[in-house]
Amino acid sequence: MQLLNTLYVTTPESYIHLDNETLRVEVDKKTRLRVPLHHLSAVVCFGHVSVSLPLMHKLAESGISLVLLDTHGRFKARLEGPVSGNVLLRQAQHRLAGDPAFALNVARNCIAGKLRNGRQVLLRGAREAKAEEDAAILTRGAADLAAALRALPGAGDADTLRGVEGEAARQYFAALNALIRASARDSFRMDGRSRRPPRDRINALLSFVYSLLMNDCRSAIEACGLDPQIGFLHVVRPGRAALALDLMEEFRAFADRLVLSLINRGQIGAGDFVEREGGAVLLEGDARKTVLVAYQERKQENLTHPLLSETVPFGLLPHLQARLLARTLRGDTAEYLPYLAR
CATH class of the missing domain: 3.100.10.20 (CRISPR-associated endonuclease Cas1, N-terminal domain)
Incomplete structure (x- = not known):
């Protein structure tokens, strides 16, 4: 490919x-x-x-x-032009999206991938932390995500599952400040996740990179013939690419790492943002180009896919995972397994 x-x-x-x-x-x-x-x-x-x-x-x-x-x-x-894929695959997708047990299992695995990969970010940060206080915050955050992972099998419905995910996300973002270099924390301090609009610089950066990742996941979904509007975790709403959002969950940690790298290496600074009336903070001008170049470079980096035992560029991972999801919908595999970073 x-x-x-x-x-x-x-x-x-x-x-x-x-x-x-x-x-x-x-x-x-x-x-x-x-x-x-x-x-x-x-x-x-x-x-x-x-x-x-x-x-x-x-x-x-x-x-x-x-x-x-x-x-x-x-x-x-x-x-876009005519969508590829066959109608039988989409029929299976629509039918199984209405099967509560099947939908819950796919949703659970999407969240498991997100939490597992996010936990790896915190654990790596704890190992590399220079301050004991930062290491303790990151270790505690990783333990919180481990507890959330253990709670997932007991979530008996979609609302309970989303509740576990929401609390885990709050704990994850609470620990994220400890991953920012000390000299940049005053400029990039995060007080929880905010969007539409983002209320601080790091949220503005996260939202921008998430929009790029979202577009790639939607393209991957459409390339293998699936309907991006019909998901298993995210609620179906007019105009919402729910399945692309589902697929995106397991890759959010990669976007987070890119954002942290841009800040910690000084490629993005406080002067690259503007605050609008009402408190919205937005990424400006040439800084967007810096982020886009870094994102494209990250997509070229090779990673090992644990299920395929092959090394592939990160940019292909959404396409590979979309195809694995399609195989699950066709009944070729028992369940959808998310990509797990090593």
């Missing part, structure tokens, strides 16, 4: 159009970039970017998704 590239267009007032079999990016009528279409799997536009109609048609014909986000990464729209 080839790892194709996602093109992120972030420069305001850019114009992207078709040039034979190439996508051309122009700013102020000057060509800034040319990309052969066969190298692309998706084009993501931030804010005020103009897209030619011939390019839209060509992207749809070529199976390349066009995603429109606002300037801060919030989803606006998605254009």
Whole structure:
């Protein structure tokens, strides 16, 4: 499976159009970039970017998704051609989403993957902590997540399961400050998870990276023929890609590690954010490009998949997990197993 590239267009007032079999990016009528279409799997536009109609048609014909986000990464729209996959797979998905026992088992495993991978982040941080106080906070947070993992089998319905996950998430984010280098904590202190809008710098950064991960998970779901709107953990709502959100859970810890790396290495600083009226804190300007480059580089890093015993780029993991989920829905495997980091 080839790892194709996602093109992120972030420069305001850019114009992207078709040039034979190439996508051309122009700013102020000057060509800034040319990309052969066969190298692309998706084009993501931030804010005020103009897209030619011939390019839209060509992207749809070529199976390349066009995603429109606002300037801060919030989803606006998605254009795509005919969806791949067969109707029998989607019929199975819709039928099993209505089976409480099956849906609960998939949801439980999605949360188990999230908690297990998040716990690894805290344990690694505890081992590498320079201050005993930080190590103690992280060790205690990891113990809290271990307790949540032990509680999952006893959750008899979806609401109870979400309650366990919600409390575990609160404990996880409470420990996250101890993973930020001491000199940056005043600027990036986190007081719990906040979104729509994010209320502090680290939440703004997390929300931005989560939006990138969400788009990749949705693409993976659609690429194997599943319906992104019908999930097992997240409640179905109009316009909500519930299954993509389900798949995303086990990968959130990877996004968290990227955010922490950007802060701790000084690639993102306090001056890269703006506070809007009402208290919303948003990532600004060139900082978004820094995050996008780091995210794309992270997708190229090789990891070992424990079920397949193969080394694959991180960017392929959502696609592999989506296919494993499809196998479960077809009845080829007994249950869906999330990706677990080592």
